[in-house]
Amino acid sequence: MARRFDAGYxxxxxxxxxxxxxxxxxxxxxxxxxxxxxxxxxxxxAVNLDNMLGDLExxxxxxxxxxxxxxxxxxxxxxxxxxxxxxxxxxxxxxKEAAVTDFKAKRQEIADVLNDLPSDAFQDRYRVHVxxxxxMAQTKAALEQVEGVSEVQAAIEIADGFVMVRNIATGVAxxxxxxxxxxxxxxxxxxxxLATFYRREEIAIMKMCGATDGFIEWPFVVEGxxxxxxxxxxxxxxxxxxxxxxxxxxxxxxxxxxxxxxxxSSMATTILAVFCGVGAVIGVGxxxxxIRKFLQV
Amino acid sequence: xxxxxxxxxxxxxxxxxxxxxxxxIDDGEFVFLVGPSGSGKSTLIKLITAEIAPTEGxxxxxxxxxxxxxxxxxxxxxRTLGIIFQDFRLIEKKTVYENLAFSMRAIGASNRExxxxxxxxxxxxxxxxxxxxxxxxxxxxxxxxxxIARALVNNPSMIIADEPTGNLDPQRSLEIMMLLERINELGxxxxxVTHEKNLxxxxxxxxxxxxxxxxMSDGTGGYYNGEKI
Numbered sequence: 001m002a003r004r005f006d007a008g009y010x011x012x013x014x015x016x017x018x019x020x021x022x023x024x025x026x027x028x029x030x031x032x033x034x035x036x037x038x039x040x041x042x043x044x045x046a047v048n049l050d051n052m053l054g055d056l057e058x059x060x061x062x063x064x065x066x067x068x069x070x071x072x073x074x075x076x077x078x079x080x081x082x083x084x085x086x087x088x089x090x091x092x093x094x095x096k097e098a099a100v101t102d103f104k105a106k107r108q109e110i111a112d113v114l115n116d117l118p119s120d121a122f123q124d125r126y127r128v129h130v131x132x133x134x135x136m137a138q139t140k141a142a143l144e145q146v147e148g149v150s151e152v153q154a155a156i157e158i159a160d161g162f163v164m165v166r167n168i169a170t171g172v173a174x175x176x177x178x179x180x181x182x183x184x185x186x187x188x189x190x191x192x193x194l195a196t197f198y199r200r201e202e203i204a205i206m207k208m209c210g211a212t213d214g215f216i217e218w219p220f221v222v223e224g225x226x227x228x229x230x231x232x233x234x235x236x237x238x239x240x241x242x243x244x245x246x247x248x249x250x251x252x253x254x255x256x257x258x259x260x261x262x263x264x265s266s267m268a269t270t271i272l273a274v275f276c277g278v279g280a281v282i283g284v285g286x287x288x289x290x291i292r293k294f295l296q297v
Numbered sequence: 298x299x300x301x302x303x304x305x306x307x308x309x310x311x312x313x314x315x316x317x318x319x320x321x322i323d324d325g326e327f328v329f330l331v332g333p334s335g336s337g338k339s340t341l342i343k344l345i346t347a348e349i350a351p352t353e354g355x356x357x358x359x360x361x362x363x364x365x366x367x368x369x370x371x372x373x374x375x376r377t378l379g380i381i382f383q384d385f386r387l388i389e390k391k392t393v394y395e396n397l398a399f400s401m402r403a404i405g406a407s408n409r410e411x412x413x414x415x416x417x418x419x420x421x422x423x424x425x426x427x428x429x430x431x432x433x434x435x436x437x438x439x440x441x442x443x444x445i446a447r448a449l450v451n452n453p454s455m456i457i458a459d460e461p462t463g464n465l466d467p468q469r470s471l472e473i474m475m476l477l478e479r480i481n482e483l484g485x486x487x488x489x490v491t492h493e494k495n496l497x498x499x500x501x502x503x504x505x506x507x508x509x510x511x512x513m514s515d516g517t518g519g520y521y522n523g524e525k526i
Contacts, residue, residue, distance in 0.1 A: 210374075
């Protein structure tokens with residue numbers, strides 16, 4: 001008798017086993033749903049935090065002051081040199097007149113004092129946005145080296161603060177997700193192990209008949225995959241509901257719109273793909289962990 | 298063919314189960330392996346089925362050298378064996394037919410092969426009308442016949458029966474032994490592990506007696522524990 005890959009048999013055995021051990025299957029799906037929602041919530045928190053920090057980072061700009069000895073045309077001509085500096089993403093030239101006007105507009109409460117401010121009281125300047133605020137100090141130093149630049153102002157401490165908060169938030173989220181993933185794997189493994197325990201006699205018989213480990217494992221892999229994907233689908237929709245609820249509460253309690261949340265639908269495809277991937281890995285990994293012990297005959 | 302050459306087996310706890318066993322079972326033979334509890338019978342069977350490896354010595358089973366066999370080859374070797382247990386080890390929630398089909402499926406048989414082989418084997422063991430019964434609906438003797446059918450269904454070259462009559466009354470035990478004798482006459486090697494002296498002595502077969510991990514006697518026609526009957 002030739003060995004062959006009997007997908008129909010594996011699927012039918014896997015599905016049959018899910019219903020034979022209905023309660024255990026239900027428990028496994030519930031565990032997967034719970035684990036995915038916890039992981040998903042942390043991930044979404046991290047993504048939103050990162051997004052909010054990204055917005056704040058974008059608002060964090062440097063100001064490059066041009067030497068007073070240069071004419072406005074010469075100052076404008078510096079733009080290509082400044083743009084060549086590594087990490088510079090956007091440059092906006094601001095004339096000294098525009099700077100004065102802008103300053104007066106922002107200081108309306110002392111308008112009478114500023115009325116006599118001459119139009120050339122300030123220097124020509126560039127507003128500079130960077131790609132990566134982590135490299136702000138190096139960028140500032142490089143800009144200072146450009147001929148015609150008299151001074152560069154950058155809120156390095158604030159930038160470092162953003163970077164630190166983002167790194168801590170990402171690190172904490174990654175560690176928590178990692179721990180939850182491992183915990184989920186073992187919970188699922190133990191849940192499926194109970195189901196496998198009832199079938200140890202069948203496994204022993206199959207082994208004695210000459211079944212390969214692969215033949216014995218495949219129905220469990222199918223079972224784990226179905227449980228994992230079912231859990232992932234349920235978790236996806238529950239997570240959606242929870243996210244909408246949190247988003248609604250955030251808007252209600254946030255009149256100044258300081259907190260902006262990314263819409264779930266814009267991330268739905270990614271979330272579904274990640275949930276299905278993690279669900280399948282947890283389900284299949286848990287099954288294989290559970291069955292390993294019983295294959296040692 | 299099974300060959301043990303100076304085989305020793307010592308377990309991790311220090312128990313020396315086999316001490317220099319030399320035995321050869323040729324194709325087509327019917328052999329009783331007898332001995333008291335703890336004599337080394339089960340260890341010998343486990344070595345044949347590659348559940349354990351010898352500490353020393355060589356073991357050959359149906360063309361496979363178990364000293365050098367790879368994990369991938371173990372299932373192939375086991376397909377040359379049919380194993381029968383004292384407690385039948387049938388799957389209670391499967392019918393007789395399904396129990397046999399399960400065993401055939403395990404080695405990748407097609408539905409066509411199942412339909413062709415199972416009725417033949419059930420007829421051979423006298424259960425051709427009981428394929429739709431569950432094990433719980435059968436007597437002990439019938440359940441052991443199902444176990445024999447399951448061992449036979451993959452057409453092994455050797456049947457190993459580990460105390461096959463341990464749970465049966467004398468009449469049913471005799472019937473099972475006669476069935477195994479018939480299977481042997483059809484060309485399958487049969488190794489029966491037992492300590493039922495009376496049953497062994499009703500058949501004129503080769504008897505290998507083992508005690509304290511050593512072969513004490515090996516001969517045909519009523520040898521048991523070194524005593525001539």
